[in-house]
Amino acid sequence: MRSLWKGAVSFGLVHIPCRLYPATFDRDLHFRQLHRECGTPIEYHKVCPRCGRRLEQGEVVRGAEVAPEEFVLLQDEDLAELPLATTHTVEILDFVDLASVDPLFFERPYLVGPAEGGARPYALLRAVLRRTGRAAVAKVAIRAKESLSLVRVVGGCLVLELMRYPDEIRDWRDVDGLPGDVPLPERELEVATLLVERLTGPWQPEKYHDQYRVALDALIERKAAGDRVVVAAVEDRPAGRYADLLAALEASVAAAEAQRAQGSADAH
Amino acid sequence: MTVATPAPHLRFTHLDKPLWPPAPGSGAGPTTKADYLAYLEAVAPWALPHLRSRPLVLTRYPHGALGASFYQKNLPESAPEWLPRFRDDHPTADGRHIRYLVAAAPADLLWLGQQAALEFHPWLSTAAAPGLPDRAVIDLDPMAPAGFEEARAVARLASEILRAAGVRAWPKTSGATGIHCFIPIRPERPYRDVAAILRGLGELLLRLWPGRVTLERAVARRAGRVYVDYLQNARGKTLCAAYSPRPIAGAPVSMPIDWSELDSVRPEMWTVRTAPARLRERGDAWADLPGAPPQDLEALARVCGDALQGCPTPRRLSRP
Numbered sequence: 001m002r003s004l005w006k007g008a009v010s011f012g013l014v015h016i017p018c019r020l021y022p023a024t025f026d027r028d029l030h031f032r033q034l035h036r037e038c039g040t041p042i043e044y045h046k047v048c049p050r051c052g053r054r055l056e057q058g059e060v061v062r063g064a065e066v067a068p069e070e071f072v073l074l075q076d077e078d079l080a081e082l083p084l085a086t087t088h089t090v091e092i093l094d095f096v097d098l099a100s101v102d103p104l105f106f107e108r109p110y111l112v113g114p115a116e117g118g119a120r121p122y123a124l125l126r127a128v129l130r131r132t133g134r135a136a137v138a139k140v141a142i143r144a145k146e147s148l149s150l151v152r153v154v155g156g157c158l159v160l161e162l163m164r165y166p167d168e169i170r171d172w173r174d175v176d177g178l179p180g181d182v183p184l185p186e187r188e189l190e191v192a193t194l195l196v197e198r199l200t201g202p203w204q205p206e207k208y209h210d211q212y213r214v215a216l217d218a219l220i221e222r223k224a225a226g227d228r229v230v231v232a233a234v235e236d237r238p239a240g241r242y243a244d245l246l247a248a249l250e251a252s253v254a255a256a257e258a259q260r261a262q263g264s265a266d267a268h
Numbered sequence: 269m270t271v272a273t274p275a276p277h278l279r280f281t282h283l284d285k286p287l288w289p290p291a292p293g294s295g296a297g298p299t300t301k302a303d304y305l306a307y308l309e310a311v312a313p314w315a316l317p318h319l320r321s322r323p324l325v326l327t328r329y330p331h332g333a334l335g336a337s338f339y340q341k342n343l344p345e346s347a348p349e350w351l352p353r354f355r356d357d358h359p360t361a362d363g364r365h366i367r368y369l370v371a372a373a374p375a376d377l378l379w380l381g382q383q384a385a386l387e388f389h390p391w392l393s394t395a396a397a398p399g400l401p402d403r404a405v406i407d408l409d410p411m412a413p414a415g416f417e418e419a420r421a422v423a424r425l426a427s428e429i430l431r432a433a434g435v436r437a438w439p440k441t442s443g444a445t446g447i448h449c450f451i452p453i454r455p456e457r458p459y460r461d462v463a464a465i466l467r468g469l470g471e472l473l474l475r476l477w478p479g480r481v482t483l484e485r486a487v488a489r490r491a492g493r494v495y496v497d498y499l500q501n502a503r504g505k506t507l508c509a510a511y512s513p514r515p516i517a518g519a520p521v522s523m524p525i526d527w528s529e530l531d532s533v534r535p536e537m538w539t540v541r542t543a544p545a546r547l548r549e550r551g552d553a554w555a556d557l558p559g560a561p562p563q564d565l566e567a568l569a570r571v572c573g574d575a576l577q578g579c580p581t582p583r584r585l586s587r588p
Contacts, residue, residue, distance in 0.1 A: 195316060260421075
């Protein structure tokens with residue numbers, strides 16, 4: 001598995017050389033956009049509307065809009081001077097109870113694997129998180145941004161959850177029309193509870209699949225096959241392979257007919 | 269008369285109105301709207317899992333079960349806004365988009381009662397993939413003078429074929445004289461492909477038992493035999509839901525059963541008045557259907573195709 005980041009997790013005097021791997025797959029189907037007339041995939045170009053021409057890579061710079069139409073230019077060198085103490089370090093700040101962190105904060109998970117010389121301290125951190133049921137709050141610079149993160153244990157592996165900062169999360173109180181504590185009839189609660197219990201079972205993620213995706217794949221497959229409807233062909237199968245089944249079924253029919261005849265004989 | 273309602277935002281009227289006349293000779297009174305509402309409330313926990321994410325077509329009987337009826341797909345303007353609905357992206361012939369009810373909570377079912385919707389028919393596909401059914405159905409519909417006894421015998425034979433194919437089906441009484449078997453499948457084929465495979469099963473049943481089974485499209489020529497309606501596997505063609513009542517005197521309901529019960533059941537055993545007791549006692553015979561793994565419909569197609577080939581009386585079959 002290819003890592004996308006190499007660095008270290010550190011807390012106190014412990015220093016753990018590590019690698020990060022993406023923990024999820026993107027299963028979405030990404031469509032290509034084509035020119036309808038000739039079927040060629042289209043290209044995107046950067047165009048300056050004022051000069052009316054295509055720009056090359058080196059001609060584009062980044063700017064922060066400080067007032068309408070007023071920009072401050074930022075070069076790579078400017079950004080390099082910013083204090084980013086956590087560059088290539090997952091710096092553990094605190095330990096918290098995992099259950100106390102709301103899933104709203106989680107943004108993207110990464111698997112953490114030990115790098116050279118990291119196996120023993122890795123095992124130590126993993127063991128202590130398991131024993132205490134805690135998770136580590138840490139800062140990490142990844143994707144050109146210093147992020148808040150949480151390090152926790154999943155199975156035999158440390159996982160780094162990239163997290164949102166509190167000011168990136170909307171306050172649920174801003175939702176319009178939330179009902180207060182409406183008095184609900186006990187009967188209504190009972191029926192609803194019964195329904196919930198009826199549908200409650202163990203969490204089995206393999207039970208669920210993306211039905212839209214399945215349908216889309218099937219649609220594409222059919223189109224690729226020239227929209228033929230494939231019905232199981234029966235023509236070239238050796239006859240008699242199901243002779244036993246057929247004999248059994250015919251015997252069932254005969255038995256049912258006999259029983260019926262018996263029944264009507266009794267009735268008369 | 270009052271109904272303990274889990275829907276304070278729903279207003280119920282005409283609670284004493286008789287919706288079903290009593291079954292002839294039963295000596296009971298008519299089944300009223302209050303009875304129906306109480307039924308819907310009682311069975312909601314068992315009925316709702318089978319309706320989840322499925323657009324519903326309703327049959328409304330404003331003058332009771334024996335009066336005039338009409339199908340209702342589109343939710344009327346007057347429908348409460350809290351009812352969950354599904355907008356069909358597939359437009360009607362005149363370019364409209366139908367908004368179907370998708371029942372998710374007990375109150376949604378109670379609304380059916382208030383509307384005198386005496387039958388409800390869920391799609392065999394879900395709102396997630398409207399064109400790709402996740403249920404295949406075997407609809408065994410006996411035509412008079414054939415009745416439930418004949419449907420039962422054909423269902424037994426069908427169950428043997430299903431067993432040979434390793435396919436599990438979940439049976440229910442239709443509430444009238446028929447039997448419906450539901451098979452969970454992966455939503456990956458259009459309706460017509462599912463119908464083609466179920467047609468193969470119908471053809472095998474017909475070949476095995478021509479005196480008892482019919483695939484005749486002309487209603488008059490089906491008389492006295494069990495019609496295997498494989499064309500129910502089509503978009504918008506829906507069978508009544510598990511636990512939906514039927515517009516028949518005595519208010520019978522379509523009841524999920526276990527195969528082991530097939531020999532002993534009678535469709536009129538369970539009505540709007542009596543079905544809740546069975547459920548409280550025995551639970552949902554289809555409890556494991558919503559989470560069941562998709563069944564291998566190709567295996568059924570193979571078994572039926574091969575068995576048809578091995579049949580002693582060759583007859584050219586037209587295939588779609």
